[in-house]
Amino acid sequence: MYVYSEYDQKIIEERVAQYRGQTERFLAGDLSEDEFLVLRLQNGLYVQRHAPMLRIAIPHGMFTAVQMRKMAELSRTYDKGYAHFTTRQNLQLNWPKLEQVPDILEELASVQMHAIQTSGNCIRNTTSDQYAGVAKDETVDPRPYCEIIRQWSTFHPEFALLGRKFKIAVSGSKQDRAAVQVHDVGLYLTHNSEGQLGFKVYVGGGLGRTPVVAPLVNEFVAEHDILSYLEAVLRVYNRNGRRDNKYKARIKILVRAMTPEVFAEKVNQEWAELKDGPMKLPQQEIDRVKACFQPPAYEQLDAQDSEFLEKLESDGSFKVWVNQNVADHKVNGYSIVNISLKDTSRAPGDVSAEDMEIIADLADKYSFSELRSTHTQNLVLADVKQNQLYELWQTLKTHQFATPNIGLLTDMICCPGGDFCALANAKSIPIAEQIQRRFDDLDTLHNIGELELNISGCMNACGHHHVGNIGVLGVDKKGSEFYQISIGGSSKEDAAIGKILGPSFDEDDVADVVEKIINVYVEQRTDGERFIDTCRRIGIDPFKERVYAKNN
Amino acid sequence: MRKIIKDQKVIEDQWVELSDEQCAETLPKGKLIVPVSAWQAHKEQLIAHAEPIGILLAPDEQPADIAEDLEHFALVAISFPKFADGRGYSSARELRTRFSYDKEIRAVGDVLRDQIYLMARCGFNAFAVREDRCINDALNAFNDFSVNYQADAVEQKPLYQYR
Numbered sequence: 021m022y023v024y025s026e027y028d029q030k031i032i033e034e035r036v037a038q039y040r041g042q043t044e045r046f047l048a049g050d051l052s053e054d055e056f057l058v059l060r061l062q063n064g065l066y067v068q069r070h071a072p073m074l075r076i077a078i079p080h081g082m083f084t085a086v087q088m089r090k091m092a093e094l095s096r097t098y099d100k101g102y103a104h105f106t107t108r109q110n111l112q113l114n115w116p117k118l119e120q121v122p123d124i125l126e127e128l129a130s131v132q133m134h135a136i137q138t139s140g141n142c143i144r145n146t147t148s149d150q151y152a153g154v155a156k157d158e159t160v161d162p163r164p165y166c167e168i169i170r171q172w173s174t175f176h177p178e179f180a181l182l183g184r185k186f187k188i189a190v191s192g193s194k195q196d197r198a199a200v201q202v203h204d205v206g207l208y209l210t211h212n213s214e215g216q217l218g219f220k221v222y223v224g225g226g227l228g229r230t231p232v233v234a235p236l237v238n239e240f241v242a243e244h245d246i247l248s249y250l251e252a253v254l255r256v257y258n259r260n261g262r263r264d265n266k267y268k269a270r271i272k273i274l275v276r277a278m279t280p281e282v283f284a285e286k287v288n289q290e291w292a293e294l295k296d297g298p299m300k301l302p303q304q305e306i307d308r309v310k311a312c313f314q315p316p317a318y319e320q321l322d323a324q325d326s327e328f329l330e331k332l333e334s335d336g337s338f339k340v341w342v343n344q345n346v347a348d349h350k351v352n353g354y355s356i357v358n359i360s361l362k363d364t365s366r367a368p369g370d371v372s373a374e375d376m377e378i379i380a381d382l383a384d385k386y387s388f389s390e391l392r393s394t395h396t397q398n399l400v401l402a403d404v405k406q407n408q409l410y411e412l413w414q415t416l417k418t419h420q421f422a423t424p425n426i427g428l429l430t431d432m433i434c435c436p437g438g439d440f441c442a443l444a445n446a447k448s449i450p451i452a453e454q455i456q457r458r459f460d461d462l463d464t465l466h467n468i469g470e471l472e473l474n475i476s477g478c479m480n481a482c483g484h485h486h487v488g489n490i491g492v493l494g495v496d497k498k499g500s501e502f503y504q505i506s507i508g509g510s511s512k513e514d515a516a517i518g519k520i521l522g523p524s525f526d527e528d529d530v531a532d533v534v535e536k537i538i539n540v541y542v543e544q545r546t547d548g549e550r551f552i553d554t555c556r557r558i559g560i561d562p563f564k565e566r567v568y569a570k571n572n
Numbered sequence: 573m574r575k576i577i578k579d580q581k582v583i584e585d586q587w588v589e590l591s592d593e594q595c596a597e598t599l600p601k602g603k604l605i606v607p608v609s610a611w612q613a614h615k616e617q618l619i620a621h622a623e624p625i626g627i628l629l630a631p632d633e634q635p636a637d638i639a640e641d642l643e644h645f646a647l648v649a650i651s652f653p654k655f656a657d658g659r660g661y662s663s664a665r666e667l668r669t670r671f672s673y674d675k676e677i678r679a680v681g682d683v684l685r686d687q688i689y690l691m692a693r694c695g696f697n698a699f700a701v702r703e704d705r706c707i708n709d710a711l712n713a714f715n716d717f718s719v720n721y722q723a724d725a726v727e728q729k730p731l732y733q734y735r
């Protein structure tokens with residue numbers, strides 16, 4: 021995990037002072053609402069339906085037990101004792117007071133945290149694979165590069181006021197767990213034919229009103245050149261992106277209008293001047309940052325612990341949990357444990373202050389005091405010894421953190437929706453709950469298998485509905501809330517935008533419709549075929565026919 | 573006379589901004605800032621003017637459009653019709669780094685204290701702070717940060733070249 025140098029610490033402390041001054045000038049009437057809006061958004065502060073919302077950055081989804089405890093404390097002192105993990109691996113407080121935000125930031129700075137650029141039209145938190153550094157299918161650990169990109173993008177002088185928000189994601193493994201291709205810039209770490217390390221660069225993906233899977237604009241950018249390349253991409257966007265209509269201001273619209281080929285050409289022209297200048301990343305800097313992500317002090321363990329194997333045989337529910345919520349670790353005798361935040365007792369991604377403290381204790385006890393947040397709004401203990409899994413599972417169970425549903429239908433991505441968000445057209449949390457209750461039978465859930473169901477309360481798509489295998493979108497029709505359903509989307513390496521089934525459904529019918537869709541799949545699937553594969557094979561029509569069939 | 577910030581000091585502004593129409597008539601005395609369109613239409617007359625000429629770049633006008641004429645300008649003003657429009661930051665940066673323009677680059681329009689720190693890093697050295705705001709307060713912006721990660725128009729090397 022990255023540890024701040026004196027420079028990093030100085031920058032966030034100076035930021036707290038700067039933001040405190042801005043807040044004071046706003047409260048004194050020296051800054052207008054509109055002016056302060058731009059400034060507070062650069063610092064993650066929205067004004068929502070009931071209260072302000074503060075989004076705290078968790079760079080590339082990694083944090084420590086100490087930081088988790090601090091966030092628990094802040095949620096108690098300045099909020100209502102709970103917080104919400106987002107699809108961009110960040111944490112949101114839903115009820116802070118505007119005038120107390122500078123104090124919250126000061127507290128955060130004391131544990132190397134901040135809210136810099138977590139909203140606004142600037143470069144946002146760089147996100148990554150929650151299994152980075154420990155995944156068995158990983159080729160290169162993306163975290164040092166995420167951190168290098170974080171530093172480059174923090175208070176970049178030229179790109180603080182872009183046409184629209186700008187999101188970067190990085191992955192270094194075979195399986196894409198970071199939804200890389202639906203970001204403004206998506207980076208896959210890769211080696212070229214000479215064995216040199218670099219990135220495959222996708223530009224112009226995104227969700228929102230115009231969902232787009234990003235086109236590939238550069239097959240290979242060497243690691244030393246990545247910052248100059250990003251700078252060139254951003255400059256072309258800042259200069260040429262539309263400013264007249266906020267719904268057409270994302271880079272995806274520019275790339276599409278120019279065509280990816282012409283866009284790539286323009287970037288190359290800019291890049292030619294920057295590439296061999298002082299922006300070239302020295303190996304020394306890459307090594308310095310890499311040193312922060314050295315593996316923890318793993319013990320030498322057997323690949324298969326005998327006691328663990330015995331428990332797997334003797335305890336069926338433990339086995340179900342291990343199969344679903346535990347992933348393979350690259351080090352013998354260790355496992356990656358997912359903490360599910362998707363049981364019916366909580367809104368997806370929500371944690372209470374007590375939960376946060378319990379989880380911090382578990383990180384201390386079982387996983388080198390480190391934690392990760394995931395873009396699917398769960399948490400991860402990345403380095404758990406196999407022979408401690410049974411004990412950990414029992415504790416997780418006591419606190420409703422062990423629902424064995426990671427990657428299954430009830431592991432939904434869900435935005436805060438109309439209950440909290442001022443932009444939403446419809447509620448999303450009650451829809452998630454309705455579906456969770458309908459599919460609460462574990463056998464049914466496991467029989468359905470791998471399935472991503474995503475819910476957004478409006479077309480801004482914070483709940484990633486376009487890339488859900490099943491996507492649910494809240495729409496407003498003459499003042500009532502309706503839900504449009506799409507199928508066939510994917511956020512993985514085979515990224516795709518889902519197709520809309522047809523007219524939207526009444527709030528009370530969503531779980532019924534989902535059930536009908538699932539029934540078609542279960543009837544039609546071939547042996548071992550996942551939902552998404554059946555969708556691709558048989559197309560949308562059989563699903564359409566079923567959900568819109570007249571009752572007889 | 574209007575006050576502006578130049579090279580981190582508050583001074584009296586000596587420049588006059590002209591519209592397209594004003595450039596078509598007999599030019600007034602003094603230092604003149606003219607729009608790109610007027611420059612293109614009345615180049616000879618403007619070059620013949622006895623005192624310095626500056627040019628005004630709108631956010632959608634590129635430095636490359638005036639690059640060949642830069643030697644004629646004692647000042648480039650870049651306009652910010654809105655506080656949140658960040659295009660002019662790239663214009664200033666390009667003028668300094670790509671076209672090596674070393675005279676005054678001035679931010680005009682909706683210019684407030686809160687943009688100044690980053691604007692200065694992009695190469696602006698003069699700021700016509702909005703007249704309803706306290707210009708002396710805006711001077712504090714230069715001290716917002718003491719460390720930056722990136723290279724910029726003033727500092728040639730990013731922080732990692734110094735670590």
